[in-house]
Amino acid sequence: MEFNHADLFEGVADAIGDRTALVCGDLRLTYAELDEHANRLAHHLAAAGVGPGQHVAVQLYNGVEYAAALLAALKIRAVPINVNYRYVEGELRYIYQDSDSVALLYDVEFEERVAAVVPEVPELRHLIAVGGEPSIDGAVRYEDAVRDADAGRAFPPRSGDDTYIVYTGGTTGMPKGVMWSAEQMLFAFWNPTIPRPDRPEDVVEQARNGGPMVMMPIAPLMHGAAQMATWIAWFMGATLVYTRKFDAADVWRTIEREKVNSLTVTGDAMAIPMADELARGGYDTSSLFAFVSTGAILTGTVRERIQGLLPNSMILDRFGSTESGSTAEAVSGSSPEKGLRFAPDVEDVTVLDDALRPVKPGSGIVGQVARSGFIAHGYYNDPEKTARTFPVVDGRRWLLTGDLATVEEDGSIAVFGRGSQAxxxxxxxxxxxxxxxxxxxxxxxxxxxxxxxxxxxxxxxxxxxxxxxxxxxxxxxxxxxxxxxxxxxxxxxxxxxxxxxxxxxxxxxxxxxxxxxxxxxx
The missing domain is CATH 3.30.300.30 (ANL, C-terminal domain)
Known part of the structure; x- marks a missing residue:
């Protein structure tokens, strides 16, 4: 067994196969059932010519099919590529081509856009349609793809160096593919409340002893935060709950029905409609003890409102990025309007000045938040941006996050904002x-x-x-x-x-x- 997501999931499935791994709507799969389902899709992809290192684009809403696609690609040492389901034709053409994807799983709801672009991307040679009958010539139905495929494993050995890519950004330019090794990503996004494992087998034991936790990320899986929350849940042996699309009322109904313990959102854009719906009343939230924001920080007014509606829950803000992993937690009392301050979870997070030297705590010098150690190794198809973002100083490789900050005397980091947006x-x-x-x-x-x-x-x-x-x-x-x-x-x-x-x-x-x-x- 390696520090590889597919290896670890298989180990967990063997250890706690009868425990519920995934719930989405009326569908419920145990760890063993999800593993077999992903095996079938993996064998189908391999039979279609998808090999190690090749890229499989995933253009789906949340659901069993998305989770299976992540697992299936990694099982055959291929690389899943997240595609924003809101993309129109020009954006789809860019990401299909930039990612060099050879296969695509797509929701039939997007078929008109997919059909318009696929002829211009000859490398994209195998299409799997989810949720209905495809009209694109050569595309196969998802149900047909997995129905007759082998449910066993028999996959080649994997490595902790296998590649995992998450496309991120797109708010000011086209998205970029952040490249990780499996092992580096696993540790960078490891749950900070649990010690990092020394051996892959330790992850399996953690899941075996994890208890009946129920966790729910409500961001779309095309966003890295939801994917990382998925792996965190499974490697804790938890039950993972999805809703296909974000709808605040559906989320609260699901929390009540499934007795969700931990909820993950991405900032005010999700927290505000969640608070509006909860304020209307009628939901049992007694099971919920953690309301966590990742990928975007809650403003103070929204945070206070959520806390008032969920007085018995912890409201937490996590700081990090697709390139850095999860690195810090907001200091109590800080907020964007009062000044953001974070306490790093790991020792290799600091602030570097213009000369790429660590700033002295309490000096007031503004620099960039930086991390070394467990970080991504670059951007796919973009060596120039990779060199700018991941400089090597005195033999040590750093990630420059672009967030401008100072270091306080107590070691906390005061973050002002993203320099590119200033x-x-x-x-x-x-x-x-x-x-x-x-x-x-x-x-x-x-x-x-x-x-x-x-x-x-x-x-x-x-x-x-x-x-x-x-x-x-x-x-x-x-x-x-x-x-x-x-x-x-x-x-x-x-x-x-x-x-x-x-x-x-x-x-x-x-x-x-x-x-x-x-x-x-x-």
């Missing part, structure tokens, strides 16, 4: 996250995204795109609200009001779209 207005630097958090504290604001737009005098001006909560608040009211919390140069000078905010399925802001909307409003 707005330079008249020489002053404004971090959108801080302004967004303050705006969302106004009772008339349901959601907010802040961006910079050109300004003849200041170079850039701060602009806010607002989704109102009811009638749009007056710009003067928003201005007065912001000035009570922010320095004048941080206060938006342009407001644009929209009926619905455009975000990724995982809740990430679409800054390209926001910038265009703000410029039109100006």
């Amino acid at each position: 707005i330079n207005t008249g020489g002053e630097k404004v971090f959108p996250e801080e302004v967004e958090a303050v705006l969302k504290g106004h009772p008339g604001v349901y959601d907010a995204v802040v961006t910079g737009i050109p300004d003849e005098r200041w170079g850039s001006r701060v602009a806010a795109v607002i989704q109102p909560s009811g009638d749009a608040p007056a710009a003067g009211d928003l201005d007065a609200h912001c000035r009570r919390e922010l320095s004048g140069y941080k206060v938006p000078r342009t407001y644009a009001f929209v009926e619905e905010m455009k975000r990724s399925p995982a809740g990430k802001a679409d800054y390209r779209w926001a910038k265009q909307v703000a410029e039109e409003a100006r």
Whole structure:
């Protein structure tokens, strides 16, 4: 057995095969049943010519098929490629080609877009349709693919060096494929409340002794955070619960029905509708003891509201990235509007200055959050970005996360925001996250995204795109609200009001779209 996700899952399935591994709607599979299901899909892919190191694109909603696709690809040493199911034809063409995918599992709901692009990607030679009869020539139904395939294993040996890729980003440019080795990824995203294993067999023992935990990530599996939450749950021997799509009422009904213990969301974009639905009442949340945000930080007002609705649950914010893994937890009392501070979970997280040297705690020097040790090894098909993001200093390889921060005297890290999104207005630097958090504290604001737009005098001006909560608040009211919390140069000078905010399925802001909307409003 290796520190390889497929090896470890098979070991867990052998140890606790009769325990429920996955629930989605009315479907329930034990660890043994899910393992056999994934074996069938793996043998089908291998028979279709998918070999070690080749890429299998997955363009699906959450469900058994997505979980099986992850496992099946890794079982034959292939690489699963997550595809954003909202992508239109041009974006699909890019990711199919950039990822060099040779096979694709897709939901028939997306078939029109898939059919328009596949002829332009000859390398994509095998298609599996989920949820209905395909109309694309040569595509096979998922049910047919797994029905007659071998349910046994008999796969070649795997390695801890096998590749795992997660495509991430796309808010300011096209997405990029973050490359990991299986072992490095396993440790980078390891549950920080549990000691790291010394041997692969220790993971199996942890799962065997894990107890009846029920865990539920509600982000789409096309987002790395949900995939990592999936592996964490299985390697704890937990029951994993999905909903096919995000719907707040469906999530709370599922939590009540399945007695979910731990829920994972991605920031305000999911937490706000969850809070709205919970406030309407009628849900039994007594089983829920942890409400965790990963991939995006909860603003203080949203966090306080959730805590008020779930007084007996822990509300936790995790800090990390697809390239770095899970690295830190928010310090009590910190929030984007009051100042974000994180306590690192691991020793190899620090802040590097412009010369790529660790900043002195308490010095006030602003640098980039960086991590060494268990980190990704680069971006697929992008050696230049890999070299910029993963520099080697004195023989030590670092990941530069792009988050600007200082180190406090107590060793905690005060994070200001992503440097690439910072707005330079008249020489002053404004971090959108801080302004967004303050705006969302106004009772008339349901959601907010802040961006910079050109300004003849200041170079850039701060602009806010607002989704109102009811009638749009007056710009003067928003201005007065912001000035009570922010320095004048941080206060938006342009407001644009929209009926619905455009975000990724995982809740990430679409800054390209926001910038265009703000410029039109100006």
